[in-house]
Amino acid sequence: MSNQQATELCSETTEIPFIGRKLESLDDIPREIADRRLHVEFGEFIAPEKSETVRNIPDVLETPEEFSESAKKVGLEDTRGILGWSTDLEAPAHVLKGDVGREIATLIHEDLHRFTHPETMRKMHENPALCDTYEGITEYLTQQAAEGLHGHEPGECYPEQVESARQLAAEVGEIELRKYFFQHEMADEVGKALKRYTEEAKIEKTA
Numbered sequence: 001m002s003n004q005q006a007t008e009l010c011s012e013t014t015e016i017p018f019i020g021r022k023l024e025s026l027d028d029i030p031r032e033i034a035d036r037r038l039h040v041e042f043g044e045f046i047a048p049e050k051s052e053t054v055r056n057i058p059d060v061l062e063t064p065e066e067f068s069e070s071a072k073k074v075g076l077e078d079t080r081g082i083l084g085w086s087t088d089l090e091a092p093a094h095v096l097k098g099d100v101g102r103e104i105a106t107l108i109h110e111d112l113h114r115f116t117h118p119e120t121m122r123k124m125h126e127n128p129a130l131c132d133t134y135e136g137i138t139e140y141l142t143q144q145a146a147e148g149l150h151g152h153e154p155g156e157c158y159p160e161q162v163e164s165a166r167q168l169a170a171e172v173g174e175i176e177l178r179k180y181f182f183q184h185e186m187a188d189e190v191g192k193a194l195k196r197y198t199e200e201a202k203i204e205k206t207a
């Protein structure tokens with residue numbers, strides 16, 4: 001029993017290599033945990049230079065006042081109910097300060113946006129129904145990386161969209177969905193399924 005436990009502990013620690021980044025402020029801790037969880041789950045799909053870009057341009061954690069001020073600068077007037085926002089790979093995401101578990105989950109969610117392949121991102125913003133699906137996929141992936149995270153309650157963000165994303169993943173395959181999200185591969189296969197989901201959403205809304 002004790003041998004078994006020792007082996008498990010050993011294999012767990014070797015999965016996460018020591019990265020050697022400095023922890024100099026309290027905010028570095030949620031950022032570091034988010035980064036590690038993201039890369040344990042999705043590292044093989046993310047180009048190393050993109051990971052470096054996000055680490056060199058770290059996300060910012062803001063008080064409610066700072067958060068609404070910086071949001072206003074990009075035209076986001078109402079931040080009620082919003083926990084984070086981001087624009088692209090080269091700009092930091094903005095995350096509302098709060099419980100550490102929630103901060104980490106939000107950092108993962110926003111970094112997933114930063115890591116989304118630009119072409120996939122463009123497709124997803126072509127119409128409002130796809131925007132919703134894209135948020136669902138992002139939160140679905142967030143929940144995978146945030147699994148078991150203390151202080152994080154999965155299911156609070158985009159519950160219906162996450163359910164659609166789960167169905168989409170079951171249909172096209174987890175790996176294929178990840179390839180589409182991060183690398184814009186499998187575009188035909190995933191694109192076809194997405195188109196169908198969008199049409200179904202439209203029918204539901206008009207029904």
Ligand SMILES: [Zn+2]
Nearest residue numbers: 109113135138
């Ligand atoms: Zn989002």
